[in-house]
Amino acid sequence: xxxxxxxxxxxxxxxxxxxxxxxxxxxxxxxxxxxxxxxxxxxxxxxxxxxxxxxxxxxxxxxxxxxxxxxxxxxxxxxxxxxxxxxxxxxxxxxxxxxxxxxxxxxxxxxxxxxxxxxxxxxxxxxxxxxxxxxxxxxxxxxxxxxxxxxxxxxxxxxxxxxxxx
Numbered sequence: 001x002x003x004x005x006x007x008x009x010x011x012x013x014x015x016x017x018x019x020x021x022x023x024x025x026x027x028x029x030x031x032x033x034x035x036x037x038x039x040x041x042x043x044x045x046x047x048x049x050x051x052x053x054x055x056x057x058x059x060x061x062x063x064x065x066x067x068x069x070x071x072x073x074x075x076x077x078x079x080x081x082x083x084x085x086x087x088x089x090x091x092x093x094x095x096x097x098x099x100x101x102x103x104x105x106x107x108x109x110x111x112x113x114x115x116x117x118x119x120x121x122x123x124x125x126x127x128x129x130x131x132x133x134x135x136x137x138x139x140x141x142x143x144x145x146x147x148x149x150x151x152x153x154x155x156x157x158x159x160x161x162x163x164x165x166x
């Protein structure tokens with residue numbers, strides 16, 4: 001079963017924050033290009049490893065700076081990100097990395113498995129926006145990322161606002 005945010009978290013509207021669908025351009029980051037999609041799961045993992053900085057075959061993690069501290073990218077978690085091949089999420093690695101370093105917002109949200117997740121919201125001057133999910137095990141660990149439209153991304157803006165760029 002996939003964990004989901006619990007009901008009753010404080011939504012962005014209650015904090016008086018703007019809707020991402022109408023967010024002014026000055027609060028958006030410049031468009032970031034997609035990379036070319038891999039032909040296989042193995043190829044997708046290699047692309048993630050390359051762009052994320054796994055330069056040595058024995059590297060197990062790569063630390064990345066974020067406004068809420070260091071986020072560890074674990075080599076063992078990369079397959080989870082790209083296992084759904086129809087999504088070809090590796091195409092959005094540059095957006096995901098930029099969102100980790102320069103999020104529009106970071107939310108702490110409690111999930112129905114009893115653990116919090118840190119939700120990094122990326123607002124860009126392009127059609128697709130970015131959600132990066134960081135899990136609290138073994139420090140803070142990059143768990144997933146997905147591109148989405150602004151309306152869908154608004155639904156993830158709930159819980160405790162830890163950081164805002166605006």
